[in-house]
Amino acid sequence: MRVFLTGASGFVGSFTVRALLGAGHRPRALVRDPERAAGVLRTIGVPVGDVELVTGDMRDAAAVTEALSGCDAAAAVGVTGTRRDLVEVNLAGTRNVVGGAVAQGLAPVIHVSTIAVFVPPSAPVITADAPLGRPRTAYGRSKLAAERYVRGLQDEGAPVTIIYPGGVCGPDQPHLDSLMEGLAAALGTLWPLPGGGVPVLDVRDLGEALARSVATRQGASRWLLGGHHLAWSRYADLCDALTGVRCRRVPVPGGVLLGLGAVLDAAKHVRPFGYPLTRDAAEFMVTLVPTDDRPILDALDLTLRPIEETVADSVRWLAESGHLNPRRAGRLVANEQPMPGLVQRTLGPLFQRISGASWFSRVGPKVVPPLDRALHRLTGGWLLLGQALVPSLVLTTTGAVSGRPRRAPLACLPEKDGGWLVVGSNFGRAKHPAWTGNLMKHPDAEVSYRGRTVPVTAHLLDDAERAEVWPGLVEVWPVYDRYVERTDRQLRIFRLTPR
Numbered sequence: 001m002r003v004f005l006t007g008a009s010g011f012v013g014s015f016t017v018r019a020l021l022g023a024g025h026r027p028r029a030l031v032r033d034p035e036r037a038a039g040v041l042r043t044i045g046v047p048v049g050d051v052e053l054v055t056g057d058m059r060d061a062a063a064v065t066e067a068l069s070g071c072d073a074a075a076a077v078g079v080t081g082t083r084r085d086l087v088e089v090n091l092a093g094t095r096n097v098v099g100g101a102v103a104q105g106l107a108p109v110i111h112v113s114t115i116a117v118f119v120p121p122s123a124p125v126i127t128a129d130a131p132l133g134r135p136r137t138a139y140g141r142s143k144l145a146a147e148r149y150v151r152g153l154q155d156e157g158a159p160v161t162i163i164y165p166g167g168v169c170g171p172d173q174p175h176l177d178s179l180m181e182g183l184a185a186a187l188g189t190l191w192p193l194p195g196g197g198v199p200v201l202d203v204r205d206l207g208e209a210l211a212r213s214v215a216t217r218q219g220a221s222r223w224l225l226g227g228h229h230l231a232w233s234r235y236a237d238l239c240d241a242l243t244g245v246r247c248r249r250v251p252v253p254g255g256v257l258l259g260l261g262a263v264l265d266a267a268k269h270v271r272p273f274g275y276p277l278t279r280d281a282a283e284f285m286v287t288l289v290p291t292d293d294r295p296i297l298d299a300l301d302l303t304l305r306p307i308e309e310t311v312a313d314s315v316r317w318l319a320e321s322g323h324l325n326p327r328r329a330g331r332l333v334a335n336e337q338p339m340p341g342l343v344q345r346t347l348g349p350l351f352q353r354i355s356g357a358s359w360f361s362r363v364g365p366k367v368v369p370p371l372d373r374a375l376h377r378l379t380g381g382w383l384l385l386g387q388a389l390v391p392s393l394v395l396t397t398t399g400a401v402s403g404r405p406r407r408a409p410l411a412c413l414p415e416k417d418g419g420w421l422v423v424g425s426n427f428g429r430a431k432h433p434a435w436t437g438n439l440m441k442h443p444d445a446e447v448s449y450r451g452r453t454v455p456v457t458a459h460l461l462d463d464a465e466r467a468e469v470w471p472g473l474v475e476v477w478p479v480y481d482r483y484v485e486r487t488d489r490q491l492r493i494f495r496l497t498p499r
Contacts, residue, residue, distance in 0.1 A: 002026045003214055004068050004106070006058050007077035008051070009037035011173045012112065012165075014208030016077055017273045018046050028052040028476040030067045030097075044172050058093035064100050073214045074101035075110040091149060098150055107159040111150045112211050114143050115164050115199065122288045124223055127292045128164070128222040133417055154220035161213055165206050166199030166226030166291060169310055171317035173203075178281055183314065184324045191249040193232045194257045196286045200235075201227030203309040205302070212300040222300070226291030235311075241452060242312045243330035244414050254286040258443060307445070331416040362396060390477045393420060396446040397438035401446035408435040412449075413469070413476050415495075419456070420447060421469055424492035428483035436492045447496055456496040466493055 003020055008011030008029035018041075020027045021307045027050075031037040034053040041048050054062030068074065076097045080147075093145040094111070101109045118126050119133040132144060147162070154160050176184070179198070186192075209225055230238070233249075240246050252260070263283030296302065312332055319329035326333045390411045399406050413421040424436035439445060439458040461469065473493070474480050484491060 001072040001214060002028060002070060002098075003073045003075065004028050004030070004071040004101065005075040005077055006030050008053070008110075009033065009040045009174065010077070011170075011175075011177065012168060012204055012206055012210075012353045013077040014040045014044055014046070014172075014174070015170075015203045015212045017041060017051055017077060017207075018044055019204075019207040019211035020214070021046065021050055023215065025211065025214060026050075026052070026069060028054060028067060030054050030058060030064065032057055040174050048140070058097055059089060061096045061100070064096040065104075068097075068100050068104050068106065071101075071104075071106055073108055073110070073213065074106050075112070075210055076208065077110075077112045083152050091145045094146040094149055098153065102153055102158040102160065108214065108217060109158070109160045110210060111146070111160055111162045112210070113147050113150075113162050113164050115166050115224070115288070115291060116284075117147045117164070117438070119284060121289050123289070125290050125292055126224060126226065128224050128295070129298055154222075157220065159217070159219050161216075161220075162222045163209065163213065163217055163296070164224050164226070164291070166201045166229075168203050169200050169205055170203035171313045173317075176323060180314065180318065181322075183239075184318050186236070186345070187243075187247050187315065187318075187328045188324055189248070191232075191236050191247045192252040192257060192260075192285075193236065193249050194252050194254045194282075194286050195232075196254065196288055196290060197229050197231040197290075198235060198285065199226035199229045199291055200307060200310060201225060205304050209296065209300055209302055212302065216299060218299065223296035224291040224293055225296050226293055227304060228310075229288075229290040230307070231399065232285065237452075238308065238311055239315065241454075242308065242418065243315060243328070243332050244418075244449070245328055245330040247327045247328075257282045257286060261362055331414045331418070333416070392446040393422075395422065395435060396448070397435050398442040398445070400434075400438045400441040406435060406438060408433070410435075411477050412496075413473050414449075417497075419497045420449070421473060422494050422496060423473060423480060424494070425480060425483045428486040430487055430489065431491060432489065436494070439494055445496070446499070455499045457499055458494045458496055461493045461495060465495075469493065 002421050003025045005013060005016060005020075005027060006029070008017050008027070009031050013029070014037075015028060029037065029051055031053055032055070034055055037053055038048045041051060054063075054067045056067055074097065076094060098109055098111050114124060117132050118130050121133065122131055132147065147297060150160055150162055154162075164438055167181055168177070169183070173180055179200075205227070206225065213223075234249055236249050240384055258279065261279035265279050293304075297304070315324070315329050316332040318324040319326045319333045393410055393412045395408050395410055397406050397408070398404070410422045415421065424433050426433040440460060443458045445456050447456050470480075470493075480491070
């Protein structure tokens, strides 16, 4: 099908173009700046030669009419304009695109709205027949005006499908919107935790949904696609688990957050600054509830990708594109090594010499593990003695002989996929540490790392795998090389993969 669409140089529109091409459709995109649109499309791997880019503005009725000619279906995906004219631009553009497509007999016609039109929600779950809300933002008001116009077309029998996406998230965003900007600020500065939550929808899933909607003849219909609804505390916990870096968070009552947003709005009028919290954003954070996505998922035979994949890809991209300090993205950033801290720079060489000394192999096993286990217990899993010098965890295995839980504090190398590498060094002594034998008999174990507990499965690395990971292990803890020189045995290396 020849599919007309707007917004191809934006976040959702560009991924919709990619999905349309993947489904065998021929996109015709109305864009104000073809060169800019081509750049955005190339970034996500779209062969620009397969897309018909038509220069024009959605506010220009004649240009839209001409671009619609010869198309089979249409999708209104994007809004342009400034704060002053956003309502006018959105409504006028919707009339030209959606109304024009209906007038020319295109079917289906897809109108991308937003769950903002239902804010504040009137029920614990937002459904497609829920009453419209009272948006405070210019964007929300513009969408509400367009919503009423499109619903009027539906009432007249037009084959228009309205889709209400939630907070759209993912990599390769041309300009940060409020959700992605807020994620970067929360990870890099402070994460406020009010009540309520946020619906997170992967931009790739939304693009796929729009492409499938083009081929689905549903007549006049309305579909919610909010995505995964996360309580704010769960969202923060998920980021901690993915990055291995605990974000700085503070519980904030809803009323306080609303007041803080209002204060920040006033402060930004005096001296502009970049923190994304506003009074309107605070209302979304406090009031949003889950959406009923089942109708669209069933109709399109669509399965949303795991939320872990969406958040991991989003955070990784924020760091790699310069919107987030890579250290806050932790292990999600490939080859990213944190800068040595003050303790590492000043005491690291000393402790490495002590740990590598032959006398310490006799004293260390009697002193360090018991102290580590006690400190780990007293701090709720947050602290270990060597943690300031090397990443550390507590591994709980099942005794090979006793069958009882055995806990061993260990240095580790976190991997970017969420697992860990651990070495059975035993301070360079002649025998393998008991925990390695436990893992060889019972590979299922448990890791306590930075306050969280993760079930894992252990895999003993072979020679090729050992050669691949050894440089990284020595970079984290150079003393491993001294242990190898001191003992005749081959140090066992395990990869601990979350189950």
